[in-house]
Amino acid sequence: MPKRIAYTTEIEYIQILDEHANFDESLGKGTLRDDEVVFLYEQMSIVRHYDEIAFKLQRSGRMGTYPQNKGQEAAAAGAGFAIKKNAPGSWLVPCYRENLALFLNGLPMEKILLHWMGDERGNQIPDGVNILPIAIPIGTHPLHGAGLAWAIKYRDRVMNESRDNRVVISFFGDGSTSEGDVHEAMNFASALKVPAIFLCQNNRWAISTPISKQMGSETVVQKACAYGMHGIQADGNDIFAMYKVTCDAIERANNDNMPTLIEAITYRLGDHTTADDARRYRDPAEVEAWESKDPLIRTRKYLETRNLWDNTKQTALEAKAKQMVSEIVKNAEGIETPTSDDIFDYTFANLPDEIVRQRDTMHTHSLGQNPQQETLNAHSHAGAR
Amino acid sequence: MAELTLVQAINLALTQEMEADQRVLILGEDVGKNGGVFRVTENLQERFGEDRVVDTPLAESGIMGSAIGLAIGGLRPVAEIQFEGFLGPAYDQLTNHAARYRTRSRNAITIPLTVRVPVGGGIHAPELHSDSPEAIYAHTPGLKVVMPSNPYDAKGLLISAIRDPDPVVYFEPKRIYRAFRQEVPEDEYTVPIGKARIVEDGTDLTLITWGATTLQCIEAMDNLPEDLSVELIDLRTIYPYDLDTIVESVNKTGRCVIACEAPKTGSMAAEIATAVQEHCFLRLQAPIQRVTGFDTVMPYYKLEMQYLPDAARIGEGVMACAEY
Numbered sequence: 143m144p145k146r147i148a149y150t151t152e153i154e155y156i157q158i159l160d161e162h163a164n165f166d167e168s169l170g171k172g173t174l175r176d177d178e179v180v181f182l183y184e185q186m187s188i189v190r191h192y193d194e195i196a197f198k199l200q201r202s203g204r205m206g207t208y209p210q211n212k213g214q215e216a217a218a219a220g221a222g223f224a225i226k227k228n229a230p231g232s233w234l235v236p237c238y239r240e241n242l243a244l245f246l247n248g249l250p251m252e253k254i255l256l257h258w259m260g261d262e263r264g265n266q267i268p269d270g271v272n273i274l275p276i277a278i279p280i281g282t283h284p285l286h287g288a289g290l291a292w293a294i295k296y297r298d299r300v301m302n303e304s305r306d307n308r309v310v311i312s313f314f315g316d317g318s319t320s321e322g323d324v325h326e327a328m329n330f331a332s333a334l335k336v337p338a339i340f341l342c343q344n345n346r347w348a349i350s351t352p353i354s355k356q357m358g359s360e361t362v363v364q365k366a367c368a369y370g371m372h373g374i375q376a377d378g379n380d381i382f383a384m385y386k387v388t389c390d391a392i393e394r395a396n397n398d399n400m401p402t403l404i405e406a407i408t409y410r411l412g413d414h415t416t417a418d419d420a421r422r423y424r425d426p427a428e429v430e431a432w433e434s435k436d437p438l439i440r441t442r443k444y445l446e447t448r449n450l451w452d453n454t455k456q457t458a459l460e461a462k463a464k465q466m467v468s469e470i471v472k473n474a475e476g477i478e479t480p481t482s483d484d485i486f487d488y489t490f491a492n493l494p495d496e497i498v499r500q501r502d503t504m505h506t507h508s509l510g511q512n513p514q515q516e517t518l519n520a521h522s523h524a525g526a527r
Numbered sequence: 528m529a530e531l532t533l534v535q536a537i538n539l540a541l542t543q544e545m546e547a548d549q550r551v552l553i554l555g556e557d558v559g560k561n562g563g564v565f566r567v568t569e570n571l572q573e574r575f576g577e578d579r580v581v582d583t584p585l586a587e588s589g590i591m592g593s594a595i596g597l598a599i600g601g602l603r604p605v606a607e608i609q610f611e612g613f614l615g616p617a618y619d620q621l622t623n624h625a626a627r628y629r630t631r632s633r634n635a636i637t638i639p640l641t642v643r644v645p646v647g648g649g650i651h652a653p654e655l656h657s658d659s660p661e662a663i664y665a666h667t668p669g670l671k672v673v674m675p676s677n678p679y680d681a682k683g684l685l686i687s688a689i690r691d692p693d694p695v696v697y698f699e700p701k702r703i704y705r706a707f708r709q710e711v712p713e714d715e716y717t718v719p720i721g722k723a724r725i726v727e728d729g730t731d732l733t734l735i736t737w738g739a740t741t742l743q744c745i746e747a748m749d750n751l752p753e754d755l756s757v758e759l760i761d762l763r764t765i766y767p768y769d770l771d772t773i774v775e776s777v778n779k780t781g782r783c784v785i786a787c788e789a790p791k792t793g794s795m796a797a798e799i800a801t802a803v804q805e806h807c808f809l810r811l812q813a814p815i816q817r818v819t820g821f822d823t824v825m826p827y828y829k830l831e832m833q834y835l836p837d838a839a840r841i842g843e844g845v846m847a848c849a850e851y
Binding site: 491 | 549550552578579581583584586588589591592593594595596597598599600601602619620623624629630631632633634635636637668669671692693721766767770771
C-alpha cells in the first residue's frame with residue numbers, strides 16, 4: 143500500500159502593530175478606531191499603575207501575595223475589548239493575569255485587590271457581571287468555561303433563550319497547558335461543539351520553568367489541531383492583533399458553534415508573584431529584550447505618530463490614574479472586617495445543624511461545641527437565624 | 528402504585544424531574560443510547576433527545592468540570608460517574624471547585640449539581656469498581672452525600688438532590704440495583720436530605736447503617752435472640768447526617784453498633800461513634816462497636832464477600848455490644 147498523509151495543517155501568526163510601532167494597514171483595517179485605541183491605551187496605563195500600586199501594597203504589608211500583570215496588558219485589552227464590543231454579556235473565565243479584560247467587562251477594580259487582601263468578597267461578583275472569580279489552581283477553570291459555553295448552547299436549543307452573540311472566553315497561561323484539565327476542556331468544547339474561546343497567554347515562564355521545559359511541542363497553538371478546532375497565534379503585546387483574533391473567534395463560536403484556541407505570545411515583565419524573585423532563574427538580557435516590546439510603548443508611539451497623543455495628555459492620564467487607583471485602594475482597605483460568622487455562612491444555602499452549632503459556639507467553647515449539652519434538640523440553633 | 532427496583536426508581540425520578548424542569552440534563556459516559564452501563568438512564572435519550580441526555584467524552588474530570596460550568600450557567604446538571612473508583616480523576620473538580628464555589632464567591636456563584644455514582648462491592652466487578660469512599664466526600668466541606676438503601680428512598684432522595692441548591696453526591700449501592708422490588712408511588716414526593724429512617728423500632732440496642740449493608744443488618748436481626756430488641760437506623764444521608772435521630776435512639780437504648788462497607792479507620796462509622804460518645808456518654812452501657820470493611824485495599828472479587836460485612840459479622844458485633 144502506498145503511504146499517504148493522514149493529516150496536515152498550517153497555523154497562522156498575526157501581528158498588526160509591531161514593537162517599532164509599524165502598522166500593517168491591510169490586516170489592521172476595520173479593527174480598532176482611533177478613539178478606541180486611545181481608550182485602550184488609557185486603560186492599559188491605568189492598569190499598569192494599579193499593578194505597581196498593588197506591588198507596593200504587598201511590599202508594605204497591606205496586601206498578601208499578588209501576581210503582577212505587567213507586560214501582558216495588551217492581550218487582556220484586545221481580547222477583553224473584543225468581548226465587550228461584539229459579545230457583551232459573554233462569560234469571562236480568568237486565571238489571574240488578565241485584570242484589564244475583567245475591568246473592561248464590568249468587574250469593579252477593588253474586587254481584585256480585595257481578593258489578594260485575603261477577602262472572599264473580592265470574588266463576590268456583582269449580579270449581571272458574567273465573570274468567574276480569578277482562579278488559584280492552574281488550568282482547572284477552562285472546564286468551567288467549556289461547561290458555561292455548553293449552557294449557552296443548551297439554553298438556546300432546549301429553552302429557546304436568545305444567545306445574543308454570547309460566548310465564553312477562558313484565560314490561562316503556558317504552564318496550564320501541561321495540565322490534563324485544559325485538554326479535557328478543549329476536547330469537550332470541540333466534541334460538543336460549544337461557543338468557547340481558549341486564550342493562552344504564553345508569557346514564556348511558569349514561575350521558573352521556561353516554555354522549553356514545559357513542552358516538547360514548538361507552539362502551544364498546535365494543540366488546537368489535536369482537538370479539531372481552529373487555532374491562531376498572535377502577538378500578545380499588540381492590541382490590534384489580539385482584538386482581531388478574538389473577534390474572529392467570537393464569529394466562529396456564534397456561526398459554527400466551534401471553539402478556538404488563541405495563543406498570545408507575550409512576556410511576564412515582572413516576577414511570577416510578589417513571593418517570587420525571577421532574577422534567580424531569568425537572564426536579564428532576555429527581560430531587557432522584552433522590555434522594548436512593551437505594549438504600552440508601541441501603542442503610545444502609534445498614537446503619537448497619528449497626532450492622537452502628546453505629553454500633555456500623558457501627564458493628565460498619569461494624574462488621572464494616580465487619583466483613580468488611590469480611590470480604589472481606599473475602597474478596598476475601607477471595607478469593614480468580616481465577622482467570624484462568614485467562615486460558616488456560605489458553606490451551603492441552608493446550613494446543617496452541626497455547622498450552626500460550630501458557628502454559634504466557636505467563641506464560647508474551645509472545641510467549637512457545647513460540652514454541656516445532653517440532648518441536641520434543646521441546644522439546636524437550626525432556624526434561629 | 529408500581530413495584531420497582533432501585534434502578535427503575537432512579538430512572539423514574541430522572542424522568543419526572545426532566546419532565547418538570549427543562550434545566551435538568553444528564554451527562555456522562557454511555558448514558559445515551561446505551562442507557563448507562565447499569566441501564567439507569569435507559570430510554571431517557573430516546574424520550575428527551577440528545578441535547579438533554581448527553582454522551583460525553585471519556586473523561587471524569589471533564590464531566591465534573593463541565594457540569595460545574597453548566598450549573599453556573601443556570602442549569603441543573605445530573606452527572607453520572609460510571610463507578611466510584613473513577614471519582615479519582617474528578618476529585619479535584621468536585622472537592623476544589625463544586626464544593627467551594629459558594630463559599631469562595633460569598634453566594635454569588637452556586638453549584639446545583641447532582642453527581643450520581645454507583646458504589647460498593649458485591650457484584651464481582653474488576654478493581655476500582657467496588658469501593659466505598661463516602662467518608663472522603665462527607666469530609667469535604669460544601670458537599671452533601673446521600674446513599675439510599677431501597678427504591679422508595681432512591682426516588683425521593685434523588686428528587687431532593689436534583690432540586691438542592693448545592694452539590695450532592697448521590698451514591699447508588701450497585702449490589703442492590705435489582706435485588707428487590709418495592710412499591711414506589713408514581714406521584715412526586717421527596718425524601719429530605721439530612722433525615723435518617725428508623726427501619727425498625729427497638730429498645731435494647733441501636734444499629735446504624737446505610738446503603739446496601741442495610742439488607743445485611745436486617746438479615747442479621749432475623750437471627751438474633753428474640754428478646755433482644757434492636758432499633759435499626761438507615762442513615763440515608765451521609766452528610767449532613769441525622770445526629771438528632773441517632774442521639775435520641777442511643778439515649779434510649781444505651782448501646783450502639785455501626786455497620787458499613789468502608790474501611791474502618793476514618794470512616795463514617797468512626798465519625799458517628801465519636802458523636803455518640805460526645806452526646807450520649809452517660810447513657811452508654813457498652814463500648815460502641817464498628818462492623819466495617821478493613822483498612823486494606825478492596826480485594827478482587829474472589830475475596831470480596833469476605834471483606835464485606837455480612838449478617839454473621841454484624842450479628843457478632845451486635846451480640847458483643849448487647850452482652851457487654
